[in-house]
Amino acid sequence: MTPPRADAIRNRARILEAAEQVLVEHGTTVSTEEIAKAAGVGIGTLFRHFPTKEELIRGVFEARLQRLAADATRLATDGDPATALATFLRQAVEQSEVKNALTSMLASAGVDVRDLTGEPQRALREALATLLRKAQQSGAARQDLEVPELIGLLAGTSKALEYAGDAASRSRILAVVLAGLRAG
Amino acid sequence: MTPPRADAIRNRARILEAAEQVLVEHGTTVSTEEIAKAAGVGIGTLFRHFPTKEELIRGVFEARLQRLAADATRLATDGDPATALATFLRQAVEQSEVKNALTSMLASAGVDVRDLTGEPQRALREALATLLRKAQQSGAARQDLEVPELIGLLAGTSKALEYAGDAASRSRILAVVLAGLRAG
DNA sequence: GCAAAATAGAAGTCATCACTCCGCTTGTCA
DNA sequence: TGACAAGCGGAGTGATGACTTCTATTTTGC
16 A cells, blocks of 8 residues: 555556557557567566557556546536537547547457446546537537537547548538537 | 368468457557467468468458448348438447447557458448438438438447447437438 | 566467368360 | 258367566655
8 A cells, every 4th residue: 555666657657658659550459579679668567557459458558548538527617608619529639649549449359348347437437428418508519418428529520530631621520520519 | 262171261261250359349559469379370370371460351341341231232222212311320329239349459450441442342331322312202311411421420420439438428429410411 | 685576588388270182083075 | 852062150279468466675754
C-alpha cells in the first residue's frame, strides 16, 4: 500500500505514452518488446507494470478515454452550450491525426469496446451526458439523442475520417455528421 | 487454363462463406485452422485456394464489396432516385447483423482499406457515383458530397452501429447520418 | 549512506500459428 | 469402368512472440 517510487511512476507514464504511439501506428500486432524499446525500458519493467499485453492495451485505451472525458468536462463548463458539443466532436476526432485506430485496436485485441463498466468510461459518459443535455436545451442537438448514440457516432466519425483523402473531404464528412446531430 | 474441378469450385465457395462468418465473429486473429474447420475442409485445401491468410481475408473482403456494388447498382437502376441512396446505406449497414467488422478486419490484417485499385473497389465506386448523382439531382443529398466521403460514411456508420445497444438506438444513429446526408 | 525498491535485459519456456509436404481420394473423360 | 491427374486431409515444421526468471546494476527515500 506504500506509494510507488518516483521512477516507477515515471516509467509507467513513459510506457503508456510510447505504447499509444506505437500501437496506433503499427496496430496491436506489434510485439511487447518493440513497445518496451520505444519506451526506452526493459521488457521486465514493462511486464511488471502491465502483467499482460491486454492490460497494457486497456491502459492505453483508458488513458485516452480520460483525456476525452477531461476535454468534454472542460467544454461543458466553460464553453457556449450551443456549440460545445460540436466543438468537442471536432476536437476528439482530430486528436490523433494519423490514425484513430484506438477502438479497432481494442477490438482486435479481443476487448469488447461496449463494456462500459470501468471508471474512465463512466466519467466520459457523464461528461457527454452534460454536454448533450446543454446542447439539446439550446436547440443545438436533436431531442431524441442519447449518450450511447453519441459514443457510437464519435467512434464512427473517427472511422469515417480514415477514408477522407484530403482536408476538404474531411470537413465534408464532419459537416454531414454535425448537420445530422442538429437536425431533428 | 482448364476449368477447375467441381469440388474445387464448391470448396472455394464454402471457404469464403465460412471465413466471412468466422472472421466477422472473432476477428482476424482466428487461426486459419479454425476457418478450415468451420468450412469443413482440410488446412491443405484452404491453403491451396488461398496461398496466404492475407489473400483469404482480401478474398472475403472483395466478395463483400461485390455484393455491395451489386446492391448499389440494382438500386441505382430500379429504385426511386430520391430514396435509393438512403435505402442503400440502410441495407448495407444492416447486412451483417452481429458485427460489421469487415474494414477493421482488413485494417488489422495490415491491408490498406483505402487502396481502391482493385476491380471490386472500382465497381463499387462507380455504382455509388451513380447513386449519389441521382440523389443530388433530386435534392435528396447535399451538393458538395463526393464518393470518397460516402464510402467513409458507410464504414463509419457501420462502426457507429456497433455501439448501439438496442434497435431504437440503432435507428437514431442511422437517422442522424441520413439527415446529415440530406442537409446542405 | 544505506537498505529497499526498481531496473535492464539476456536467456529460456511454452504455446500458437502460418504454411509445407505427401500419401490418399475422387472427379473426369476416354 | 478404369486410369490418372486434380484435389484433398492433416500430421509436421519453423518462426514468432508473450511471458518468466534471474543477476548485476541503478535509483530513491529516509
